[in-house]
Amino acid sequence: MSFNKDIVGDELADRRAFVACRDCPLRVLPCFRPFDPDELAFMERFKKDEIAIDAGATILREGDSTRQFFTVFDGWVFRYKTLQDGRRQILNYGLRGDLIGLQGALLDAMQHSIDALTPVRLCVFSRDALWDLFTRFPSLAFDVTWLASRQERLLDDQLLTVGQRRADERIAFVVMQLFRRAQQVERAERDVFMLPLTQQHLADTLGFSLVHTNKTLKRMESRGLLRWRGRLLQLLDVERLSELAQLHEASGTPRPLL
Amino acid sequence: MSFNKDIVGDELADRRAFVACRDCPLRVLPCFRPFDPDELAFMERFKKDEIAIDAGATILREGDSTRQFFTVFDGWVFRYKTLQDGRRQILNYGLRGDLIGLQGALLDAMQHSIDALTPVRLCVFSRDALWDLFTRFPSLAFDVTWLASRQERLLDDQLLTVGQRRADERIAFVVMQLFRRAQQVERAERDVFMLPLTQQHLADTLGFSLVHTNKTLKRMESRGLLRWRGRLLQLLDVERLSELAQLHEASGTPRPLL
DNA sequence: CGGGTTCTTGACTAGTTTCAAGCAAAGTGG
DNA sequence: CCACTTTGCTTGAAACTAGTCAAGAACCCG
DSSP: OOSHHHHOOGGGGGGOOOOOGGGOTTTTSTTBOOOOHHHHHHHHHHEEEEEEEOTTOEEEOTTOOOSEEEEEEESOEEEEEEOTTSOEEEEEEEOTTOEESHHHHHSSSOSSEEEESSOEEEEEEEHHHHHHHHHHOHHHHHHHHHHHHHHHHHHHHHHHHHHHOOHHHHHHHHHHHHHHHHHHTTOBOSSEEEOOOOHHHHHHHHTOOHHHHHHHHHHHHHTTSEEEETTEEEESOHHHHHHHHTOOOOOOSOBOOO | OOSHHHHOOGGGGGGOOOOOGGGOTTTTSTTBOOOOHHHHHHHHHHEEEEEEEOTTOEEEOTTOOOSEEEEEEESOEEEEEEOTTSOEEEEEEEOTTOEESHHHHHSSSOSSEEEESSOEEEEEEETTHHHHHHHHOHHHHHHHHHHHHHHHHHHHHHHHHHHHOOHHHHHHHHHHHHHHHHHHTTOBOSSEEEOOOOHHHHHHHHTOOHHHHHHHHHHHHHTTSEEEETTEEEESOHHHHHHHHTOOOOOOSOBOOO
16 A cells, blocks of 8 residues: 555664755756755645665556655656556656656546655655645745656657657666656766666667667667666767667757656 | 737637636545635636637747647647648647647747647636746646646556557557547546547557548458548457557546646 | 576477458549 | 549558567665
């Protein structure tokens, strides 16, 4: 039922910490919009907790009706759905600054699960406080809606990818998009970043089998496009990768951070 | 740039009408939550116009930065994205009561297009009034967010479908989901409904070629699952179709109607 | 060092696309 | 009202893409 069983081991208590929103190291990044002091004060009351999760643990499970939702403070998570026989589709990834679990908080029960890819720290918000937020801080309510819309846009892109792009285009798209998102939150260098997935994760993201994903990756490597070793992904030819990916211009507008 | 060129012909003026929100025939359907008098009064000011669109016209185009968004009052629309060489992915359909174009209103420019599948009537809202809504009617602001979350959930389902389901499962899923949605807004009988698509539309929804879609449909018909003639889709074996589709229980909770 | 997980590769099979052609139904214009 | 055109549906054959099976190599962790 609740996520506690999975993610809060006894030994986790000492891993707790609590960064005040006004001191949040994420908030100063240029990709996030500045909050005014009132908003920050509200956020600090709104943020109920901060928890640490082990790599591989399930944060929220399909069917849960959760009373909480989260912002990823550090680490990588992924959202996914499964069919009865175990086929899994990864819907999206969550990086630092991404809001997760809102769907479960707003609608009834979760219809997807969320797992931690790496050790993760999460800021915890209570579903009950959401109404308070909407009543007292329209600007933050607007931000929540904005973030929901951004999620929708990411899904639009992913659906186009899985529905229409060919194998190498799919990989190029996913890699370039994750690279850009990682870059925004200072988790990428100029042309290399830590992509903490297995090839099985990537396959389940692309809608391909593991074997086909592997063979396509190898082919792209031999074409001098990219190189992925030990979780480190290097973009060898950004020019041609972008061509393949047909990624939109990044919007310069800063986004909200809850 | 604006949608006017496409959709508002001169002869359309006389097709205008204006249904007051309190008299809206949709609002009384059990799938929509009741609004209180204050909310209704606000909605009537919020609704700027009501327009008629020809079948086949483009309502919003990728790249537009629109100042308006809409609720479908009657008819069918579809959202889609295209790649440079013309490959098209249909993301979702809009039926009576569905909010469309919110993404364009909230974020910068549209990154998808919307076309009318049938003649359509739309209630028009202005992007500028959205801030007013958030400030003065938290309950409606909550509704907007709720609707955005619902969109996200529909996309999650569609992504699972296109990424993981087999040909007949994909068709079963899309058909059963559209059937249920049509039923909710009184656009379906017990086991038959008007599905105003071509097979090309369905193919672009499923991520298959037209030919493969056609052959799969024929095979399903000969298996006694469904029958689609002249835009009329009949469910011949709801039992087995539901099995194939693995559709969730419909949530009984009424949804907002803006 | 050993055991598990992840990656890699080849051979074979199944699913899907492309090409091509014919047909049916629904406009269009003389 | 009827040829004519267009659009959508249907079908078969060939080519290609992706999946499955299988086995071994590489890597990681305790």
